[in-house]
Amino acid sequence: MTARILVADGSATSRIMLKVRLAAACYDIVTASTSQQLMQSLRNDQPDMVLLGTALTDSDQISVCNLITQQQPGVTILALAQASMRIQILRAGATAVLSPNVNEQMLLARIRCLLREDARDSGILFSMAEASATFDDGRTGDICLIADSPVRAARWRQLLQSQLNCRFSISDPDNALASAAIGRSADLYMIAADIMGRGDGLRLMSELRSRQGSRDAAFVVAANIDHDDTATFALDLGASDVLPLELSDRGGTEVAMLTLRKQLDRKRRADRRRDAARRSQLWAMTDSLTGLHNRRYARSRLSEIVDTARRQGESFAVLLLDLDHFKSINDSYGHAAGDAVLCDVARRLETIVSDRGVAARFGGEEFLVVLPQANAWHAQRMAEEIRRAIGLRGTLLPSLSGGGEITVTISAGIAICDHYRPDRSVEQISELVLERADQALIAAKSRGRNRVVIAPSEAWLHT
Known part of the structure; x- marks a missing residue:
């Protein structure tokens, strides 16, 4: 079934250009120029995601994100905004933010990624083989860091652990695969696109995604921001999001924190749905009195x-x-x-x-x-x-x-x-x-x- 995308933009030119680009990729497009039209379209057209362009004619991007998350929680929002606005828009509820000048390949890859993740969240693609994570010490998940050097991995952990109440571990490809094989997978893997050689981090991610023990984890790829093709390829291979390889500045660290937190939240929701589906399947094949099969x-x-x-x-x-x-x-x-x-x-x-x-x-x-x-x-x-x-x-x-x-x-x-x-x-x-x-x-x-x-x-x- 063709995915439906709501393009919300106050500029008629931008709306038309986005509609043409997405329609050429075989998406079903509806449009809105005001916040009222947007909310009405969310109720009536039930789009699979919102592509939020420049400010609407009656509201700025942050206000629009707040409005959507308050009245229609759970809606996937991809916003096009300048880097200076990225953190505020993510905090307001956007799922992801791209530059307004993003090339078409990256835009489509990001849309495919978000739609794929939504499908997994809704139970269309999930596997019930992996038990959901349980956190018994108040922490919000396990994050495994696999960088191109121990120094960079330690730097990631230093910057992120003060922002996220998670258990952080540093690993290498062999140990990550071995741990997943015995059921000790992380909830989220942050993997450098190039670990020892070109693209080997992407191959590692693909391998982890194919393993029963780790297929339901979230995956974030850290790539050189100058290589748009690597980021695009990572999203199409199954990465949930892409971050810059270097997280030195505070803004970059906060964006990474928000990104990882959103992916952990998504993983937790998928775990709950998986548990509910497992219980429903168990009830459907079990005699309620004796506990035997029915x-x-x-x-x-x-x-x-x-x-x-x-x-x-x-x-x-x-x-x-x-x-x-x-x-x-x-x-x-x-x-x-x-x-x-x-x-x-x-x-x-x-x-x-x-x-x-x-x-x-x-x-x-x-x-x-x-x-x-x-x-x-x-x-x-x-x-x-x-x-x-x-x-x-x-x-x-x-x-x-x-x-x-x-x-x-x-x-x-x-x-x-x-x-x-x-x-x-x-x-x-x-x-x-x-x-x-x-x-x-x-x-x-x-x-x-x-x-x-x-x-x-x-x-x-x-x-």
């Missing part, structure tokens, strides 16, 4: 196991287990007692199955176990282990149900699959295996309960 997840995993087994010519087993006379527990002791029994059975089931297969609550008092690469001997052995573990020890009932202890038993039906007809789909095989296991479970119930029955043959799958 029926939806179990059916999905069964299909995956069937597909793998068929392609590799392996066998697998399905166990359906049902608590005996469970209705009488609810009728005699109440639903709180029934819930306690279900939870206790689920814990014992999960302990036995562990990583050997998939255990799920399939519905009511029925449980499902799927065992990849298992034959009849493996399946029956596990089913008997589960049956004994449940029947030999009682469940403590809650005081709400009168306390005490109750012992329950379980019946199990097993279906084994080790042959596959080529015209059967994964879904058909899954349904047939479940149906066969259910028939075996019914047989176990009819033969007196508290027993395991194996479906007599798998011929039904390939005849």
